[in-house]
Amino acid sequence: MNTTAKTTTAKTLAWDDFRLIKAIADTRALPAAATVLGLNHSTVFRRLGQIEEALGLKLFERHRSGYVATPAGDEMTTLAERVDEDITAFARRLAGQEIKPAGELRVTTNDTLLVDLLTPVFAAFLGQCPDIRLDILLGNQSLNLSKRDADVAIRATDNPPETLVGRRAARIAWALYGRIADFPEAADIAIESLWAHNWISLGDQFTGLKAVRYLNQHVAPERIVYKVNTVLGLAEAVEAGIGIGFVPCFIADTRPGLTRLAAPDPGFAADLWLLTHPDLRHSPRVRLFMDFIAGELSRMKPLIEGDKAISPRQG
Incomplete structure (x- = not known):
């Protein structure tokens, strides 16, 4: 193909072509790329062939492990990523310049904070701001606020x-909680006297939490009789009489069936943050x-920070 022909075909490339190549490079498979793009497999296959034919270059090598980008495919993917970041940054800046507080707001948090703390707060906010719609995204993983996966994150983290x-x-x-039926005269109990009890803990994927590490270090494995992979299940399990365990105070202190066995341990606490991207902080x-x-x-704050005295009956 001569230089004139290459120049002509290069001008026919559209942004959608770059998005398609990037999706294939990211997923290494046409069906997965089709899902990302909202197209069917045959359309992606046909368009890839058309782009390669127009350029006179192979953009991917087909291996058993999937589609692997050639140098030309890598270059096109890099350009697509750069353009995508520029478009996203532009959209963030526009969102930060809006005049009226209206439209959709995407908020990410986890299920525990939503169910036991935030839902009434969100309801009150919508009652005062009827022109704003909330899209709540649940998950413990960090979403990319730079790419507008969410506008605001509400997270428990010290970092x-x-x-x-x-x-x-x-x-x-x-704090440490037990079922009030099992500890009717609860007071500030020496924790060493409780090692022989049945214990409840979060699963091994939560070893980053200080309370989980503490249990793993001090409680015999056979005494941890119940593990659950969500904080939501901790208070439920204690209230069901399965065992005792460390639970966030804002969950446990609202349950009449639970009682504190010890004061909150400052070493187990975590900060609660409201976070956004710098480009969005001035958005109304x-x-x-x-x-x-x-x-x-x-x-x-008194509820969240466990600011209440230990008593035999807590509600």
Whole structure:
């Protein structure tokens, strides 16, 4: 193919062509790329052939392990990533310049915070801001706020990402709880006297949590009779009489069937953060939401931070 022909075909490339090549490079498989793009497999196969024919170059080698980009495919994928980042950054800047607090706001948090703390707060916010719609995304993994996977993250962490900005709303306290039927005269019990009891813990995937590491270090494995992979299940298991365990105070202190066996351990606490991308912090929607949620969480600090005396019966 001569230089004139190559120049002509290069001008026919569209942004959708770059997106398609990037999707194939990311997934290394046409069916998976088709899912990402919202197309069917045959369409992706046909368009890849058309792009390679127009360029006069192979963009992928077909191996048993999948589609592997050639140098030309790598270059096209890199350019697509750069353009995608530029478009996303432009969209963030526009969102940060909006005039009226209206439209959709995507908020990511985890199921525990949503169910036991945030849902009434979100309801109150929507009651005051009827022009804003909330899209709540649940998960413990960090979403990419740079790519607008979410606008605001509400997370329990002592190490928020340096790429985000926000405020610390409270410090989440954890304490040791048992079923009140099993400990009717609960007081500040020496924890050493409880090692022989049945214990409840989060699963091994939560070894980053201080309370889980503490149990693994001090409680015999055979005494940890129940593990669960969500904090939501901890209080349920204690209340069901399966065993005793460390639970966030904002969950356990609202349950009449549970009683504290010891004061909150400051070493188990974690910060509760409201986070957003720097480009979005001046967006009226984001600013209004974060100010409102911070105010509500500040009002709820005694509950979140476990600020109550140990008593025989807690409700």
